[in-house]
Amino acid sequence: MIDIHTHLIPNVDDGADSEEETICLAKAAIEEGIHHTILTPHHNLNWFKNEKDKVINxxxxxxEILEEANVPLNVSPSQEIRMNEEFIDELLAGNYLPLDKEGKYYLVEFSWGDFPSFGKDYLQQMLDHDIIPIIAHPERQKAFLEDANLLKELIDMGCLSQVTATSIVGGYSERVRQAAHDMMQANLIHVIASDAHNVTERPFNFASALKVLEEEYSSDYKEYLVSNAEKIIHSQQIETFKK
Ligand SMILES: [Fe+2]
Known part of the structure; x- marks a missing residue:
């Protein structure tokens, strides 16, 4: 399996805070059945600035660290990009890292507060350039929790969205768990990822989330959310789940 949203790079954001933690996270990924994680450090969130070249390096x-530690996890560089006012100019100038090689998919994070006034305009500009925004964890964000129609509007435009494994199993709060399930039932979610930051407070929870999907939804739906990660990394088109 592929995990498209992780914070394994040490000491660049609120993710892994040492090389040892990076190795522990990578081992945990393997144990959960993940063979590839896309490294998506925060970019433009508060003081976290993780520019393209820095993330690639x-x-x-x-x-190297994983090879040395004999952990067979593949990694590739990307970013979790906070949408700010400069976002669209920077993105179209090629200053951000997509999730895939062809530059079709970008992981976009919105403010934890209100949805920005320029949000829909910027998303539409991306779509007009055949770039598909993947909205990170809407189930955990105030703007989407308070306005149930907002995510539907963005998905109807052509955006995709990523649910967090931990949300599915109720690891944040009951409200977030419920929102995650409401969004999945409304067919507004396209891919599952861990957003893993460390092995204690914010682990992968992939296997347990997949178990819930299998038990409460269907094997097909679980497979849909998992296999779309593979499609994203290979720049393939993602269809809506057919119930
Ligand atoms: Fe994240």
Missing amino acids: LTKKVE
Whole structure:
């Protein structure tokens, strides 16, 4: 399995805070059945600035660390990009890292507060350029929790969205768990990822989330959310789940 949203690079954001933690996270990924994680450090969130070249170089470093530690996890560089006012100019100038090689998919994070006034305009500009925004963890964000129609509007435009494994199993709060399930039942979710930051407070929870999907939804739905990660990394088109 592929995990498209992780914070394994040490000491660049609120993710892994040492090389040892990076190795522990990578081992945990393997144990959960994940063979490839896309490294998506925060970019433009508060003081976290993880520019393209820096992430590419640090991903090579993570590869070396994992090779040295004999952990057979593949990694590739990307970013979890906070949408700010400069976002669209920077993105179209090629200053951000997509999730895939062809530059079709970008992981976009919105503010934890209100949805930005320029949000829909920027998303539409991406779509007009055949770039598909993947909205990170809407089930955990105030704007989407308070306005149930907002995510539907963005998905109807052509955006995709990523649910967090931990949300599915109720690891954040009951409200977030419920929101995750409401969004999945409304067919507004396209891919599952861990957003793993460390092995204690914010682990993968992939296997347990997949178990819930299998038990409460169907094997087909579980497979849909898992296999779309593979499609994303290979720049393939993602269809809506057919119930
Ligand atoms: Fe994240």
